[in-house]
Amino acid sequence: DTAVSQTPKYLVTQMGNDKSIKCEQNLGHDTMYWYKQDSKKFLKIMFSYNNKELIINETVPNRFSPKSPDKAHLNLHINSLELGDSAVYFCASSLKSVETQYFGPGTRLLVL
């Protein structure tokens, strides 16, 4: 059973398009995250979210928006994609915001 899953695994799209990446966790965790990993393998937090609070990294453009239909899902919607958005996006979850985070397999986004 996959603990944290993401779809799609790969996403190739044109500049200017809007796309979404989905994340689901079946661990019963209450906090979920989105990270961006660039070509140099540097992982950077974008959002953390539980059912009470969304915390946004202030460096993330407002073209990125997390959407959580329920506690087990945190989707990432990206408007007006740019070349610099090309990266691997990882979803993660933890039982509480301070506990160990478990990562999904990643979504490799390529913007042409």
Next chain:
Amino acid sequence: EDKVVQSPLSLVVHEGDTVTLNCSYEVTNFRSLLWYKQEKKAPTFLFMLTSSGIEKKSGRLSSILDKKELFSILNITATQTGDSAIYLCAVNRLTGANNLFFGTGTRLTVIP
């Protein structure tokens, strides 16, 4: 400015060697330090360290934290080719969006 610095950036060793990976940090509101292993896909959790001087061990891997000198080491003994990966150090902070702040990683390559 908060930072997590890992060294070396990359390392090539032969099977059977012992390696030590370093992680130093300067962060406000430190809570814990985590080590992850990243092969082709998602980072997988190795250790979480919260107290100084207490070694955590899992098979051939062990890690220790020094909260006075602000660093941690990850040791791998009798390395195998399957240990080849990027090893990520991350610091968990008490507050803020970047509550898991990653270093840039150490790329370990184990050759037969």
